[in-house]
Each structure stands twice: as structure tokens, then as C-alpha cells.
Amino acid sequence: MLNQPVSAGPSLGASTWGNLSLPALVDRTTSRHPDERPDTPMGRKRIWEFATHLHCSIIGTCLSTSGLRHILCKLGVKDAKSASEHDVHASGVLVANQRHGGAKLLHKALDRRHRVAINQFDKAKTTEEVRATWREALQRGEIPGAYWAALTHPATDDTLLREIFGDVHMLSHLVGAANRADIRRLRQLECETAELEAKVARQQKQLHDAAVSREVTIRDLRQALEERLLRERAATCENSTGSDPRILGELAADLKRRLGTAETRCERLEGELQACRSALTAERNTLAAIEKQDHDLRQELAQIEATLARLADIGDAAAGPPRLANLTLLYVGGRPAQVGHLRAFAERAGADFLHHDGGLEERGGMLQGLVSRADAVLFPVDCVSHAAMLLVKRICHQSGKPMMPLRSAGLASFCSALNQCAATAPFLPSQGD
Numbered sequence: 001m002l003n004q005p006v007s008a009g010p011s012l013g014a015s016t017w018g019n020l021s022l023p024a025l026v027d028r029t030t031s032r033h034p035d036e037r038p039d040t041p042m043g044r045k046r047i048w049e050f051a052t053h054l055h056c057s058i059i060g061t062c063l064s065t066s067g068l069r070h071i072l073c074k075l076g077v078k079d080a081k082s083a084s085e086h087d088v089h090a091s092g093v094l095v096a097n098q099r100h101g102g103a104k105l106l107h108k109a110l111d112r113r114h115r116v117a118i119n120q121f122d123k124a125k126t127t128e129e130v131r132a133t134w135r136e137a138l139q140r141g142e143i144p145g146a147y148w149a150a151l152t153h154p155a156t157d158d159t160l161l162r163e164i165f166g167d168v169h170m171l172s173h174l175v176g177a178a179n180r181a182d183i184r185r186l187r188q189l190e191c192e193t194a195e196l197e198a199k200v201a202r203q204q205k206q207l208h209d210a211a212v213s214r215e216v217t218i219r220d221l222r223q224a225l226e227e228r229l230l231r232e233r234a235a236t237c238e239n240s241t242g243s244d245p246r247i248l249g250e251l252a253a254d255l256k257r258r259l260g261t262a263e264t265r266c267e268r269l270e271g272e273l274q275a276c277r278s279a280l281t282a283e284r285n286t287l288a289a290i291e292k293q294d295h296d297l298r299q300e301l302a303q304i305e306a307t308l309a310r311l312a313d314i315g316d317a318a319a320g321p322p323r324l325a326n327l328t329l330l331y332v333g334g335r336p337a338q339v340g341h342l343r344a345f346a347e348r349a350g351a352d353f354l355h356h357d358g359g360l361e362e363r364g365g366m367l368q369g370l371v372s373r374a375d376a377v378l379f380p381v382d383c384v385s386h387a388a389m390l391l392v393k394r395i396c397h398q399s400g401k402p403m404m405p406l407r408s409a410g411l412a413s414f415c416s417a418l419n420q421c422a423a424t425a426p427f428l429p430s431q432g433d
Contacts, residue, residue: 043154047096047110048103054151054165055096059089061168062110062148068092071109075102110148117145118152127155134164139340141348143168186301189294196287203283207276214269221262228255296407304412323422324351330374332367332392333358333384334409342414349418358388371395376402378417380409 047058059068065085072080072091080088095102111118117137124130130153137146150156150164232251329351331342339355346353354370358379367388371377377396379389396403404420406413 045152045154045156046099046103047107047152048099050096050151052093052097055093056089057165057168058110058148058151059092059096062114062144063092065089067109067113071095071102071106075105114145114148117142117149121146121149121153124153124155127157127160130155131160131163134160134167138167139344141344143171183301186294186297189290189297193287193290193294196283196290200280200283200287203276203280207273207280210269210276211273214266214273217269218262218266221265225255225258225262228258293407299416301412304415324349324418326350327375327421328352328354328373329421330354330356330370330377331414332356332377332379332388334380335383338409338411341411345411345414345418349422351418351421356388358384367391368395371399371401374401376404376421378404378406378414380406380413382407383409 047055050058063071065088069080069083069088072088072095075095077091077095080091083091092106096106097103120137121130121133124133130150134146134150137143137150147164147168151161156164232255324346327350329346331339331346331353332355334342334355334357336357343353343355354374356367356370371392377392379392381389392403395401404417406417
């Protein structure tokens with residue numbers, strides 16, 4: 001099956017959804033033998049009853065590549081172990097449309113994998129209750145299991161089906177756009193770092209050449225002065241002891257003038273050297289700051305990729321307990337539009353999320369109480385008032401609470417901070433202690 005060509009079909013855009021009727025999205029006319037026991041509870045849709053347009057979305061969202069590869073191996077699909085991820089996905093989409101060719105096994109695997117989400121959605125009896133349950137799961141980021149449970153729920157109609165698919169479709173665009181922006185910024189920082197390294201190398205060469213030139217000039221001046229003194233001394237010895245004192249005075253004055261000129265030139269070269277050293281130090285500091293920012297961005301990108309990897313398996317019942325259970329995090333400052341997303345990420349990790357806007361709309365006197373309730377305090381250095389930041393530092397120092405300054409108010413810095421909290425969670429003070 002992996003060697004068969006797969007037809008992608010027409011793109012499922014907004015116009016296509018508008019032209020599809022309910023029979024085109026869900027085929028409810030599949031016949032069943034009178035003695036055949038149903039594989040799913042009565043009324044739930046089966047994967048082979050969906051239109052082929054939805055199979056790609058279901059397989060890609062609700063099953064991991066390794067899980068799908070295992071199912072294909074059980075079905076005896078040729079080259080399933082060594083095939084690429086795209087070929088495995090394409091074979092899974094073909095199998096989903098063949099009830100007696102493996103779709104039943106695929107359906108059972110999806111039900112086992114997302115049993116917890118199915119049980120949650122079983123409590124919903126109407127279309128509006130299903131929509132509300134889906135919205136709650138979407139807000140928490142629990143997409144795979146909720147997507148499968150909502151699509152197969154008996155109360156899900158064609159309108160809700162289009163709405164759920166549209167949410168998942170746009171979420172994939174948002175994740176892809178975020179990754180592209182991070183990668184583009186990383187490439188830009190790498191180019192800037194290379195340019196700064198080349199500039200520092202050129203300046204170091206210029207400083208070296210200037211230092212060598214200065215030493216050569218000083219050596220030449222000293223040699224010229226010594227030769228002049230020798231000539232003047234020889235001339236004086238040849239003359240009688242009664243030579244004119246005026247000539248000797250003029251000679252001394254000339255020597256002093258030349259010495260003063262040499263000293264002035266030496267002082268000027270020393271000043272230029274000091275200025276070059278200061279410029280080199282500034283360039284090195286700038287380069288170190290850029291390298292640190294580059295390192296932080298790489299770490300945040302790695303944390304985002306790890307978070308997205310966990311999102312892909314969030315519906316797995318064996319995912320384990322929350323990473324930040326029983327921890328309370330206080331977030332001071334930030335952008336109001338981002339607070340909801342930050343709260344969702346923190347609650348997904350098991351932490352209680354507190355927020356203070358940094359004194360813009362809320363009173364600064366509330367910070368003392370919020371800090372006392374929190375186990376750790378986080379604030380973005382680029383989006384918090386100076387007074388609020390100083391107050392948070394002073395309160396945390398007095399109360400012994402850990403604080404974590406974030407590079408920016410974005411989701412990437414917050415995800416990285418959550419992972420750091422998870423790594424240090426056993427050492428953080430707990431409110432229950």
C-alpha cells in the first residue's frame with residue numbers, strides 16, 4: 001500500500017466547506033450485518049463514515065507517526081517499518097476509508113488512545129454542549145483527543161464539524177508561522193554575529209599596526225635624538241672652550257623643542273591607543289550580548305519544539321502527572337492580549353497562574369499579597385514598569401521568593417521559564433510547607 005500513489009484530492013478550503021452538505025461530510029448509510037456487534041457506542045461516528053477530506057486531518061492530528069506505523073505493520077502493509085513519515089501518513093489515510101481493509105483497527109486504536117477525552121465528551125448531550133466542551137479543550141491546548149472525540153460525537157452536526165476542522169486548520173498555520181519567525185530571526189542573528197566578528201578582527205589588526213607604527217616612530221626619534229646629541233657634542237669639542245654661550249643656548253632650546261615634539265606625538269599616540277582599546281572593549285561587550293541573545297533564542301526555540309512535541313501526545317492517558325503540580329506562579333507585567341495564552345500554558349503544566357499588570361491599571365499595593373501567595377515570580381523585562389520591577393525585586397528579596405526575569409513578553413520566553421520551573425520544582429518553596 002505504501003507504493004501506491006495517493007491522490008490528495010481538492011483542497012478543503014472555506015469555499016469547499018460551504019458547498020459540502022451533511023452526506024458529503026459524514027456517510028451514515030454504511031450497512032452493518034445484523035449479527036455484527038458494533039465497535040463503538042451506538043450513535044458515534046466511525047472513521048470510515050467520514051468523507052475522505054477529513055481522514056488526512058484526523059490521522060495527522062490524532063495519531064503519532066510511530067503509532068500509525070505500528071498499526072500498518074499489524075495490517076501487514078509492505079515496507080511499513082522503513083517508509084518515510086509522509087508515506088506512512090498517506091497509507092493511513094487510504095486505510096481509514098476501507099472499513100474491511102483496516103479502518104476498524106484504526107478506529108479502535110484511536111478510541112483506545114483518546115479514551116479519556118471520549119469519556120469527557122460523552123457527558124455532552126447536545127450540539128452546544130459539545131461545542132462548549134471543544135472550546136474548553138482548545139483553550140487548554142488538549143487538541144488531539146478532543147478533536148477525535150468531538151468529530152465522532154453523535155451530537156456533532158455539519159456546522160460544528162466545519163467549525164472544529166477550521167480551528168485545527170488555523171492552529172497548524174499559527175504554529176508554522178511562529179516556527180518560521182524564530183528561524184528567520186536566528187538566521188539574522190547569525191549573520192550579524194559573523195559581521196561583528198569580521199569587524200572585530202579588522203579593528204584588532206588596525207590596533208596592532210598602530211602599535212607597531214608607534215614603536216617604530218619612537219625608536220626612530222630616539223635614534224635621531226642620540227645622533228644629534230653626538231654630532232652637537234663632537235662639534236662642541238672641536239671648538240675652543242671659549243665658544244659663544246648663545247650658540248649653546250640655541251642648541252639646548254632646539255633639543256628641548258624636539259624633545260617636546262616627540263613627547264607630544266607620543267602622548268597623542270597613547271590617547272589614540274586608549275581610544276582604540278575602549279572601542280574594542282565596547283565591540284567585545286556588544287558581541288557577548290549578541291551571543292548571549294543568540295544562545296537564549298536557541299534555548300527558547302528548543303523549549304518550544306519540546307512543548308509542541310508534548311502537545312502532539314497530550315491526549316495519551318499515560319502522559320503522566322502535571323510537571324508543575326502544587327506550584328503557584330505570579331506573572332507581573334506583560335501584554336494583556338497574551339495573558340490568556342500564558343494562563344493556559346501554565347495551567348496545562350499544572351501550575352496556578354496569578355497576574356498583576358505591573359501598576360498600569362491595578363494598584364501597586366496588591367503586589368505584596370500576590371507575591372506572598374506565589375512560589376515563584378516571573379516578569380518580562382521589556383514589558384513592565386520600572387517601579388513595578390524594583391518593587392517586585394525588593395519584595396522577593398525580603399520574602400526569599402525566587403524571581404525569574406524573562407527576555408520578552410512572548411510565549412517563547414514563558415515556555416522556556418515553565419521548563420526551568422519544572423526542572424527546579426523540587427527545590428522551590430511550596431505554599432503548603
